[in-house]
Amino acid sequence: MPLLIVSAKAEEVTVKIDNFVFSPQILTIKAGTKVTWVNDDDIPHTVASTTQGLRSKALDTGDSFTFTFTTPGTYKYFCGLHPHMTGSIVVEGATGSNAPQ
Amino acid sequence: MTLQDDGPSRRKVLECMTWAGTGVLWTVAGGVPASLGLIDEAVAQQAKGFTFLQISDSHMGFDKPANPNVKSTLEEAIARVRAVPGSPAFMIHTGDISHLSKPSEFDDADKIISQAKLDVHYVPGEHDLIDEDRGKLYRERYGRGTKGDGYYSFDANGVHFVGLVNVVDLKGGGLGNLGAEQLAWLESDLRGRSASQPVVVFAHIPLWTVYPEWGWGTDDGGQALGYLKRFGSVTVLNGHIHQVMQKVEGNVTFHTARSTAFPQPAPGTAPSPGPMKVADDKLRTLLGTADITFKQNEQRLAIVDTPLKA
Numbered sequence: 001m002p003l004l005i006v007s008a009k010a011e012e013v014t015v016k017i018d019n020f021v022f023s024p025q026i027l028t029i030k031a032g033t034k035v036t037w038v039n040d041d042d043i044p045h046t047v048a049s050t051t052q053g054l055r056s057k058a059l060d061t062g063d064s065f066t067f068t069f070t071t072p073g074t075y076k077y078f079c080g081l082h083p084h085m086t087g088s089i090v091v092e093g094a095t096g097s098n099a100p101q
Numbered sequence: 102m103t104l105q106d107d108g109p110s111r112r113k114v115l116e117c118m119t120w121a122g123t124g125v126l127w128t129v130a131g132g133v134p135a136s137l138g139l140i141d142e143a144v145a146q147q148a149k150g151f152t153f154l155q156i157s158d159s160h161m162g163f164d165k166p167a168n169p170n171v172k173s174t175l176e177e178a179i180a181r182v183r184a185v186p187g188s189p190a191f192m193i194h195t196g197d198i199s200h201l202s203k204p205s206e207f208d209d210a211d212k213i214i215s216q217a218k219l220d221v222h223y224v225p226g227e228h229d230l231i232d233e234d235r236g237k238l239y240r241e242r243y244g245r246g247t248k249g250d251g252y253y254s255f256d257a258n259g260v261h262f263v264g265l266v267n268v269v270d271l272k273g274g275g276l277g278n279l280g281a282e283q284l285a286w287l288e289s290d291l292r293g294r295s296a297s298q299p300v301v302v303f304a305h306i307p308l309w310t311v312y313p314e315w316g317w318g319t320d321d322g323g324q325a326l327g328y329l330k331r332f333g334s335v336t337v338l339n340g341h342i343h344q345v346m347q348k349v350e351g352n353v354t355f356h357t358a359r360s361t362a363f364p365q366p367a368p369g370t371a372p373s374p375g376p377m378k379v380a381d382d383k384l385r386t387l388l389g390t391a392d393i394t395f396k397q398n399e400q401r402l403a404i405v406d407t408p409l410k411a
């Protein structure tokens with residue numbers, strides 16, 4: 001895949017999956033941020049949600065999944081295999097104020 | 102709960118649990134399990150009745166330190182199965198045949214398990230439905246003649262067996278899930294059956310709440326158990342938690358089986374339910390199979406847990 005010029009504002013953040021926990025469990029980011037989940041457990045996990053596109057395939061140890069959040073809002077997700085594992089991504093407007101809930 | 106004359110108290114049941122590592126025979130009379138002794142005695146007794154076996158959580162493809170060779174431990178478990186005296190009627194596999202739903206993992210499992218030369222009745226674990234088509238491979242291989250995502254029932258030796266699927270369409274923050282369609286099917290499957298017919302229900306995730314903090318339970322399991330309440334003898338067999346656990350509630354006995362692949366920690370004793378690394382010489386005492394015997398006309402069910410190495 002060719003590298004595209006990314007706007008200076010775009011950020012990248014990692015959510016670790018370890019010991020059956022997403023961390024950070026609640027992550028607040030600016031719109032346009034690219035979030036990557038990395039599975040550090042000995043057991044596969046997934047990222048699942050009702051949000052279009054926010055659904056990974058099974059992530060084995062060391063696998064990752066990336067999703068770019070462009071629209072402000074709160075995105076709840078869970079592991080499709082171990083649904084007691086939950087997390088959320090809070091996406092604030094690019095200006096960082098008045099993010100809708 | 103009413104105790105039979107020969108029935109144990111709950112305290113006795115717990116005492117028996119501590120023997121589980123060496124294998125214990127369990128007899129169920131009216132839903133109350135009684136331990137009849139350690140495995141040698143147990144094996145001698147069980148040969149008289151109708152017997153079947155349970156294996157679980159083979160996790161073909163798992164290769165982490167908790168057990169880098171899950172094929173050889175499954176082979177050992179199947180060798181134990183072949184050594185069971187009498188002729189067991191069939192085997193039940195309570196899911197997580199594979200680790201990542203890969204065709205090669207299912208192939209490896211089939212190659213080894215077929216050595217038992219027994220019919221095998223499967224239900225899927227969550228690890229068996231994570232191919233790209235979400236369970237297509239499982240349904241092609243194991244789902245023939247089943248409904249929905251793979252549930253079904255059959256009768257053997259006067260006992261009604263029901264295989265359920267509680268690993269599909271899981272909800273965020275929730276536990277295992279049967280879903281409305283499957284529950285409606287279960288209700289109609291049981292309707293009209295005599296309450297004196299023993300029922301064995303098997304599914305991957307425990308149908309009873311073992312430890313919700315780790316997801317060890319089924320959200321709508323209570324509804325399924327409601328349909329089973331009127332039966333005099335109900336046995337619920339599960340896997341998923343990779344350790345032996347047993348509970349009695351009225352006429353219902355709940356039992357979870359060991360994994361043939363790797364042990365998991367007891368509820369709340371570790372930061373997470375992930376694979377438990379134990380000393381190599383201890384691993385085989387924590388893996389194994391279960392033999393289950395019905396004694397004709399007595400509605401008695403005995404469960405023998407057999408570790409790979411006593």
Ligand SMILES: [Cu+2]
Binds near residue numbers: 341
């Ligand atoms: Cu499992």
